[in-house]
Amino acid sequence: MGLYYFIADTHLGLDYKDPEAMEKAFAGFLKNLPPQTSQVFLLGDIFDFWYEYKNVIPRRFTRTLGALADLADRGVKINFMNGNHDIWTYSYLQKEIGVEIFAQPWEVEIEGTRFCLGHGDGLWDKSRSYRFLQSIFKCRFLQVMFSAIHPRWAFSLGHGWSRHNRLTRYKGEDDESQKKYRQKVIEDSVRWASEYQAKLPDGKKVDHFIFGHYHLSLTNEIPGGGDISILGDWIHNPDYMVFDGKTLRREHFSYS
Numbered sequence: 001m002g003l004y005y006f007i008a009d010t011h012l013g014l015d016y017k018d019p020e021a022m023e024k025a026f027a028g029f030l031k032n033l034p035p036q037t038s039q040v041f042l043l044g045d046i047f048d049f050w051y052e053y054k055n056v057i058p059r060r061f062t063r064t065l066g067a068l069a070d071l072a073d074r075g076v077k078i079n080f081m082n083g084n085h086d087i088w089t090y091s092y093l094q095k096e097i098g099v100e101i102f103a104q105p106w107e108v109e110i111e112g113t114r115f116c117l118g119h120g121d122g123l124w125d126k127s128r129s130y131r132f133l134q135s136i137f138k139c140r141f142l143q144v145m146f147s148a149i150h151p152r153w154a155f156s157l158g159h160g161w162s163r164h165n166r167l168t169r170y171k172g173e174d175d176e177s178q179k180k181y182r183q184k185v186i187e188d189s190v191r192w193a194s195e196y197q198a199k200l201p202d203g204k205k206v207d208h209f210i211f212g213h214y215h216l217s218l219t220n221e222i223p224g225g226g227d228i229s230i231l232g233d234w235i236h237n238p239d240y241m242v243f244d245g246k247t248l249r250r251e252h253f254s255y256s
Contacts, residue, residue: 002038005039007042009083009215010047026064027063039079043117069098079102080102083121114205116206117211119211120211182218198224205225215233229248237252
């Protein structure tokens with residue numbers, strides 16, 4: 001049996017604390033994955049801002065890209081799902097690193113256990129503001145227009161928006177609004193997973209749902225069977241999940 005790792009929301013490049021040290025630590029984590037590692041699932045927002053031009057990619061991520069390439073070279077399958085901060089992957093990761101990109105929700109069977117995976121954004125959050133923002137980000141015409149901006153300015157704009165969007169939201173685990181947010185995510189995610197299960201044909205039920213995006217460490221049972229997990233971010237509460245062919249467990253990472 002192999003080992004299968006599920007990671008989300010590392011937000012590499014985020015201008016917070018020491019981004020170079022955080023990226024170096026994450027690359028070290030990838031390099032030290034054990035020999036029995038079979039697959040790594042990167043479930044979105046691995047990069048805090050990623051945009052590929054035809055001949056230009058973001059700097060800052062050399063160690064991580066090298067670590068991923070090394071994993072691919074040794075036969076580990078790297079699965080990548082776009083988050084809302086790293087939507088704009090076109091061909092570089094696939095051609096140069098050996099990454100495979102999948103759209104959410106993605107069902108995959110691993111050693112007889114069925115998983116449903118994704119970043120999580122937009123699956124149960126159907127607000128107008130979110131749909132509007134996604135329509136802008138995914139509009140091909142606007143992507144072409146953005147590509148016409150010099151990378152010096154484009155990356156500055158992208159990183160500035162991303163930093164404000166992420167760091168202004170977190171107020172600490174004991175904040176009352178954070179508690180309400182946490183409860184809403186639990187209710188909405190469990191309801192979505194339950195409805196998803198109900199639509200599947202008999203004999204094809206999902207054992208584990210795993211998503212990121214919400215920056216919360218959660219695992220909840222689903223009525224009728226199975227469970228849904230939300231991965232924490234690598235900004236305030238670094239964690240990931242590991243499946244060994246029988247048991248799915250959550251583990252925590254320390255930068256120290």
